[in-house]
Amino acid sequence: MRRTVLASKPLYGSALARVHAEGFEPRSLAALPALRRALQKAPDGPVLELGSGAGGVLAALRADGLAIQGLEPSPAFRRLARARHGALPLRPGTVDTAPEGPWAGILALGEVLNYRSPEGTFEPWARKLRRLAQCLMPEGVLLFDLMVQGPAALPGEGWREEAKWCVAFRFSEQRRHGRREIVTFLREAGAWRREAEVHHVDMPTVAELEKALQGAGLVYQLRPAWGRYALPPRRLAVEAWRRA
Ligand SMILES: C[S@@+](CC[C@H](N)C(=O)[O-])C[C@H]1O[C@@H](n2cnc3c(N)ncnc32)[C@H](O)[C@@H]1O
Secondary structure (H helix, E strand, C coil), X not given: CCCCCCCCCCCCCHHHHHHHHHHHHHHHHCCHHHHHHHHHHCCCCCEEEECCCCCHHHHHHHHCCCCXXXXXXXXXXXXXXXXXXXXXXXXXXXXXXXXXXXXXXXXXXXXXXXXXXXXCCCCCHHHHHHHHHHCXXXXXXXXXXXXXXXXXXXXXXXXXXXCCEEEEEEEEEECCEEEEEEEEEEEECCEEEEEEEEEEEECCCHHHHHHHHHHCCEEEEEECEECCEECCCCEEEEEEEECC
């Protein structure tokens, strides 16, 4: 079933998209060896990436010869992906509008599945994972990372500065709901441009996540790393297979 695309302003304006591409996409690229190992065990067929961002993973897997399609809601990210990688099979779209497939693999890296809509709505984990599982071919694989609830508090604030940009964030959480305020400064044409966004995420407990994966009929492994690449605290890498 197709759902309505959100009418509100998408997340990731042009400044944050650029900062993400330069400063944070390398984390997802570090997962590529583990992603490739999993995809090699999947059936032959097309692969879908949700929330492709600046397109690095999409471009790398496409260069491997995979028939991969990306969906990305942020126009700024789609423009940046094309500027960095040329013509890419990347379309506007969200997790809620994922085409039904069937897909040999579905990827969602960089906590894509955690995001609430800008209005704060969120498809419950059990329903979301069941729907995505139904978009897989038998023995197809769903690969994603996500933030989970946990006893250790995540950093409440932080910042990072590079020559041409600076990004600062403030994070607060109340049980399943995380709220991240992000302010980005980007040096452009000799001046600094400021952009601010608020992101809302939904974080399941590990028990809720496992229940949702089981309810979706998926056989899964949860790990704190993609192969040798360790994820930050309270993040899990999920490799989940649809049964034959
Ligand atoms: C942290 S970035 C990760 C981008 C890229 N996957 C990577 O690993 O570099 C989160 C991505 O999720 C996308 N996103 C947020 N909400 C989404 C939704 N409902 N459906 C699809 N993508 C979404 C954002 O636009 C952004 O590209």
